[in-house]
Amino acid sequence: MTHEMLGVACRLFRTEVFGLCQAPWYRSDIFSVENIMLFSSTLIGAIVGAVVAGVIQYKISRQQFEAEAAITEKQRLEVERAKAFKITFQLQSIMNSQRDLERAIAESFTEAATAGLGGWPSCLKVKPISGLPQGSERFEAEDMYILVAAGNPAVSNAASLLANRWSSMIEVVKDFNRSREEMSSDPDLFASAQMHGLDWISPEARERWEGKVITLSQYLESFHSALKTDIAEGEKIAADLGKTLKAYFKDPNFPTLQTRQLLAPRPSAAILDQ
Structure with missing residues (x-):
């Protein structure tokens, strides 16, 4: 070079x-x-x-990466806890409404027995039921996914089925109310029965209503039995849900549902228990 x-x-x-x-x-x-x-x-x-x-x-x-990851993880946890709270409150709403309906039916039977009308067909003992929910509770799939992530898809499925049955139950009770109100509008049926007992119902009224009374009573007894079964099922779901969420969040104080005995003095049968 x-x-x-x-x-x-x-x-x-x-x-x-x-x-x-x-x-x-x-x-x-x-x-x-x-x-x-x-x-x-x-x-x-x-x-x-x-x-x-x-x-x-x-x-x-x-x-910087670890700090951002920590913020992201905290945000994810907050979103998941919000979804868990939503599921819990929705289940609470369903259980309260079920208890309210059961309470209304039971009180009607009690009032009829007190009035000496215990021998009446069941549909005549139960008055049209008011205070039904205007809408039905529906669990969202994106909320219920947290139960899948927590390793318990069974409780997610059970809660969704319970919500579907309750939605159908509301429509069944509405059908009962319509038929029951139609009976109440016939003076020959109720005026005579209330004053003198069922034996005093006129032949015309008996002919008009006898078949419907039997059918409607069977209808009432059927959905009343299903309602009591669903109340018991709801208690199991609530217990399983609480156990699952506490384990998932590693938080023994995560709010869960407790049920009160039927016809308790409180207006709501299910409450949040910290």
Whole structure:
């Protein structure tokens, strides 16, 4: 390699690291021991500095990543807890409504027995039932997925089926109310029966209503039995739901449902118990 080419290379790549190439032409002492040591120490210092800077930058980036991950995890947990609360309150609403309906039917039977009408067909003992929910509770799939993630899809399925049955039950009771109100509008049926007993119902009224009374009584007894079964099923689901959510969130104080005995003084049979 000629002296001129070395000189051109030095001029092109002249930096602080290669500061030895200051002269425009090649010098014979450029590869002296002193210069080689200076060059080596400068190069090593630059490399070490770059490594240290990289390590520091990595640590800063890692800390930022972990902080952002912690925020994301906290947000995910808050969303999941909100969904769990929603499911719990929806189940509570269904259970309260079921208890209210059972209470209304039981109180009608009690009142009829107190009035000496215990021998009447069941549909005549139970008055049209008011206070039914305007809409039905529906569990959303995206909310119920948390129970799948918690490893208990069975409780998700059981709660959804309970909600579907309750929705159907509301329509059944509405049908009963319509038929029962139709009976109440016939003075020959109720006026005579209330004053003198069922034996005093006129033949015309008996002919009009006898078959309907039998059918409607069977209808009432059927959905009343199904209602009591669903109330018991709801208690099992509530217990399973609470156990599952407490385990999933690792929180023994996560709110769960407790049920009260039928016809308890409180208007609501299911309450949140911290």
